[in-house]
Amino acid sequence: MRTIVAKFGGTSLASAEQFQKVRRIVEADPARRFLVVSAPGKRFPEDIKVTDLLVACYENAIQGNSFEKNLSQVRQRYEEILAGLSLSFPLDQEIDFLRQHLSGESGEPQREYIESRGEYLNARIMADYLGFTFVDPEWCVCFSEDGKLDLPMTRRTLAAALRPLQKAVIAGFYGADTAGNIRTFSRGGSDVTGSLAACAVNPDLYENWTDVPGLLAADPHIVENPRTVEYMSYRELRTLSYMGASVLHTDAVLPASDLGIPINIRNTNDPENPGTMIVRKLPKDQKKYPVIGVAGRKGMSVIQVEKVMVSDGSGFSAIMLDILKKRQLPFEHCLTGIDAITLVIRSDLLAPCKDELFEEIRRELHPDYLGFRENLSMIAILGERDTESCDANIQVLQALTRAGIEISTVNQGAGKLNLLICVPDDKYESAIREIYAYINNSR
Numbered sequence: 001m002r003t004i005v006a007k008f009g010g011t012s013l014a015s016a017e018q019f020q021k022v023r024r025i026v027e028a029d030p031a032r033r034f035l036v037v038s039a040p041g042k043r044f045p046e047d048i049k050v051t052d053l054l055v056a057c058y059e060n061a062i063q064g065n066s067f068e069k070n071l072s073q074v075r076q077r078y079e080e081i082l083a084g085l086s087l088s089f090p091l092d093q094e095i096d097f098l099r100q101h102l103s104g105e106s107g108e109p110q111r112e113y114i115e116s117r118g119e120y121l122n123a124r125i126m127a128d129y130l131g132f133t134f135v136d137p138e139w140c141v142c143f144s145e146d147g148k149l150d151l152p153m154t155r156r157t158l159a160a161a162l163r164p165l166q167k168a169v170i171a172g173f174y175g176a177d178t179a180g181n182i183r184t185f186s187r188g189g190s191d192v193t194g195s196l197a198a199c200a201v202n203p204d205l206y207e208n209w210t211d212v213p214g215l216l217a218a219d220p221h222i223v224e225n226p227r228t229v230e231y232m233s234y235r236e237l238r239t240l241s242y243m244g245a246s247v248l249h250t251d252a253v254l255p256a257s258d259l260g261i262p263i264n265i266r267n268t269n270d271p272e273n274p275g276t277m278i279v280r281k282l283p284k285d286q287k288k289y290p291v292i293g294v295a296g297r298k299g300m301s302v303i304q305v306e307k308v309m310v311s312d313g314s315g316f317s318a319i320m321l322d323i324l325k326k327r328q329l330p331f332e333h334c335l336t337g338i339d340a341i342t343l344v345i346r347s348d349l350l351a352p353c354k355d356e357l358f359e360e361i362r363r364e365l366h367p368d369y370l371g372f373r374e375n376l377s378m379i380a381i382l383g384e385r386d387t388e389s390c391d392a393n394i395q396v397l398q399a400l401t402r403a404g405i406e407i408s409t410v411n412q413g414a415g416k417l418n419l420l421i422c423v424p425d426d427k428y429e430s431a432i433r434e435i436y437a438y439i440n441n442s443r
């Protein structure tokens with residue numbers, strides 16, 4: 001039997017109408033046997049997410065203020081959902097339970113416990129609505145006492161909880177530590193639960209349903225209406241999220257990508273749209289375009305250390321990297337040539353130790369020249385390399401040069417990922433537009 005694990009985000013579950021859409025999606029394919037759900041999110045831009053209302057309850061409670069207003073807003077959200085679905089559910093009892101906890105009747109209120117109740121209630125309601133089994137991650141998503149996810153234990157426990165079940169709804173975002181306290185992931189963490197559930201049942205597909213059509217080929221704040229990417233590799237996705245695109249968090253991709261489970265980003269409001277498929281290796285017939293997207297990040301600095309014959313085997317580069325390691329200063333890219341090493345480093349991390357670092361480089365390496373440039377942006381041109389993309393890279397670089405954009409470093413490793421370049425911060429937006437124009441024209 002085919003199995004799909006489907007995670008639905010907050011906007012997909014923000015109202016009774018959204019619950020109905022989810023039911024239609026689930027019933028359209030019987031393989032959708034395991035669902036992971038977030039708490040109700042925003043119904044309109046000024047709306048407040050249930051998780052934020054719960055956090056406000058907690059903040060008021062510990063400051064000794066009344067939390068009743070926020071608690072009644074939480075209650076209202078669920079009341080509306082239940083009424084719209086004509087579902088009976090012990091909401092009064094659940095809200096009373098929350099009130100008791102917030103009042104400190106059973107000891108100091110626990111932030112993570114309160115914060116997690118949005119997912120808990122939503123998962124119970126969804127399970128009732130679909131006739132699926134409710135699975136409480138309190139018993140199968142395991143954290144250590146310091147609040148870190150215990151991945152091996154979670155894999156085992158979650159697999160033991162889910163595998164015997166035919167159809168189940170799992171609450172996202174939380175689990176419990178060894179002392180039995182509820183622990184949450186960082187905000188947006190239901191994606192992590194989704195990926196963990198996928199690992200536990202090893203499905204044919206993991207779907208992540210949200211309110212966007214998929215992953216976009218460029219930042220929509222810079223490029224008007226960028227196209228959706230149809231296929232992407234895990235590696236490209238990691239680069240995209242590293243560059244700050246608000247896509248799935250790396251933690252939410254790694255468990256599924258470790259097992260090579262394909263991830264499909266879909267839109268609950270447009271279920272006919274196939275969205276973006278993220279896979280380990282692109283199928284041959286999907287390798288249509290050598291460049292699929294562009295992403296970048298401002299605020300980079302470049303350090304250039306020059307000395308005749310740095311590559312002569314005397315360990316010049318190793319000493320340079322040791323100097324960085326001693327200060328725990330990460331670098332984004334390192335290019336070495338015959339007479340120079342170039343390092344790209346985040347300016348905010350470099351600033352506090354720049355003077356000392358330069359002093360040490362001069363002392364240890366006696367460079368012929370030590371150069372420094374800041375206010376640079378790093379741009380990744382995404383696409384898994386093959387013969388055609390070499391040509392594509394040249395054309396991208398030519399387009400930027402023609403547009404008068406100075407390219408200060410270029411890095412293309414032997415790996416499959418395409419090209420990384422640096423341009424001045426004030427040319428960042430125009431560089432992204434030029435590259436996107438190339439992507440768009442080349443299809």
Ligand code: ASP
Nearest residue numbers: 038039051187188189190
């Ligand atoms: N409800 C949580 C949040 O708003 C977790 C999630 O939606 O993934 O961050």
